[in-house]
Ligand SMILES: NC(=O)c1ccc[n+]([C@@H]2O[C@H](COP(=O)([O-])OP(=O)(O)OC[C@H]3O[C@@H](n4cnc5c(N)ncnc54)[C@H](O)[C@@H]3O)[C@@H](O)[C@H]2O)c1
């Protein structure tokens with residue numbers, strides 16, 4: 389049954405997207421419209437040590453701006469670190485917040501910008517569309533090529549006590565400005581490059597194989613954070629998948645290869661634009677409880693699960709998966725669609741192995757006894773179930789997890 393089906397789709401992005409190697413040196417110019425005087429940069433100590441923070445902060449200080457650095461960001465940020473960042477932002481009284489880092493620091497800056505602007509706690513904003521108005525002026529500058537948080541409407545916090553990942557989804561969380569400078573990713577270590585890169589591939593594949601916007605079983609009047617598969621999302625997903633297949637192995641093997649870094653930076657932003665309008669689905673729904681329980685990186689968890697979920701989706705999405713195979717270099721040579729689709733999944737498994745993503749959940753420390761609990765938590769993330777191109781039951785989710793274990 390399709391209650392009041394949607395006959396339209398939307399497209400949102402960051403307010404302004406700047407892309408280019410060396411572009412952060414021009415940050416004072418990009419910030420001019422805000423007439424900012426005091427800026428808080430939310431980042432972490434590793435990025436200070438490798439010199440990334442200086443590349444952003446030095447031009448700002450040279451332009452006479454007052455810059456405060458919060459360097460306590462952490463991978464997969466916890467609620468406790470969000471409390472610290474919010475306290476630091478209140479104390480700094482900055483006019484502009486900059487999230488500098490991978491998805492973790494960018495998400496931390498987004499949550500901070502929301503709470504500083506509207507008060508209360510981040511818990512008030514978990515879920516969709518709970519942020520009542522514009523957040524504090526927010527700039528996001530990625531240093532990994534993966535999450536697309538610089539253009540997305542999402543921010544994820546880990547509730548370490550309840551072992552839950554909590555998503556805040558709001559169009560207000562799209563940064564006013566995204567500056568994507570591939571040079572900032574040159575110091576990203578191979579593991580973080582591989583994990584975040586395969587997260588971007590997951591974003592593109594989940595969007596391309598999602599429920600179509602006009603088949604989404606959500607009333608058009610109901611606020612919903614994703615529109616499903618749609619024509620613009622398809623264009624972005626294809627462009628991302630082609631580039632990730634081509635550039636990701638090189639970016640992992642040769643960290644200093646700027647052409648590969650540029651290709652991955654562009655691809656991850658494209659995939660961010662795709663998923664944050666279209667969909668993430670069962671891969672992400674399964675990763676949330678697993679990541680919260682065993683503390684693997686979001687990208688490693690997604691990358692591990694991706695081929696297993698593609699195989700589950702195959703009966704409903706063979707044509708789409710076969711196209712993905714062509715974009716990843718599988719020669720179709722007149723083979724039937726299901727065979728090309730099977731080859732596509734093998735291509736993803738090969739990529740996974742080549743860049744060192746674990747292939748079994750037990751390698752991440754997951755026990756078999758944990759699987760039913762993960763399936764139960766995942767089926768509860770209803771929005772992601774509705775978005776998956778093949779609707780799973782809880783038993784299906786458990787079968788996927790058993791296969792991946
Ligand atoms: N908001 C969104 O739309 C969205 C989408 C997907 C994932 N996420 C979230 O993003 C987080 C994962 O982000 P990520 O994959 O980008 O990794 P990350 O931000 O967790 O970074 C991983 C590690 O790599 C280091 N690092 C990052 N860039 C570096 C560089 N250039 N040089 C040296 N070290 C560097 C960081 O200091 C960190 O220790 C998760 O919390 C996930 O839930 C958010």
Ligand SMILES: [Zn+2]
Pocket residue numbers: 535587590591672686690
């Ligand atoms: Zn993701």
